[in-house]
Amino acid sequence: MGDSGVTIRDIEAGEYTAVGALTVEVYVGEGHVNPESPYVAELADTATRAASAEILVAVRENEVIGSVTVARPGTEFADIARAGELEFRMLVVGKRGRGLGVGSALVREVIEIARAESWHAVVLTTMPTMQDARRLYDRLGFVHVPERDWLTMAGTPLTVMRLPVGE
Known part of the structure; x- marks a missing residue:
């Protein structure tokens, strides 16, 4: 990816702990x-996620600085994906990865996976507090789908966004 020295690839088992810690660090x-x-335990449990979803990492100088979970419809980690949609969750970029285009590179890789596998769209859920992520999604062409918005068990409003990739 560019000159930033960042590589996007599938996670390796030895990186589960680092990705779990990074995800909790960003979210909490x-x-x-x-x-x-109770969601904190799920954020930290990368091994369980990796068993039923694809986890991509952004690595720079042998350090994991970002990650995203790719969930196909009908799998345990697909909260909102409908038929023909590929969902991603838990996009995180650590402080040392900010400003390097890591978040964009991770989302673009999800979009490429969606195109390669002939999905119609990529979908995600974001939170009102995640302003940096929202700007990224807007910039990449994701559109808010208000009729699909939902609430967490604690009542936090969640925003659903969608990007058509093959319709």
Whole structure:
């Protein structure tokens, strides 16, 4: 990916702990998820995610600086994907990866997977507090689908966005 020295690839088992820690650091540390929430355990449990979803990592100088979980419809981690849609979740970029285009590169890789596998669209859920991510999604052409928005068990409003890739 460009001159930033960042490589996007599938996760390796030895990276599960680092990805779990990074995901919790971003979601909890940046105020998106309450540290007392049961969701924190799910964010940290990369091994369980990897068993039923594809996890991509962004690596720079042998350090994992970003990650995204790719969930196909009908699998355990697909919350909102409908037939023909590829969903991604838990997009995170650590502080050392900010400003390098890591988030864009991870999402673009998901879009490429969707095209290669002939999905009609890529979908995601984001939170109102995730302003940087929202700007990224807007820039890449994702569109808010308000009729699909939903609430967490704690009542936090979630925003669904969709990008047609092969319709």
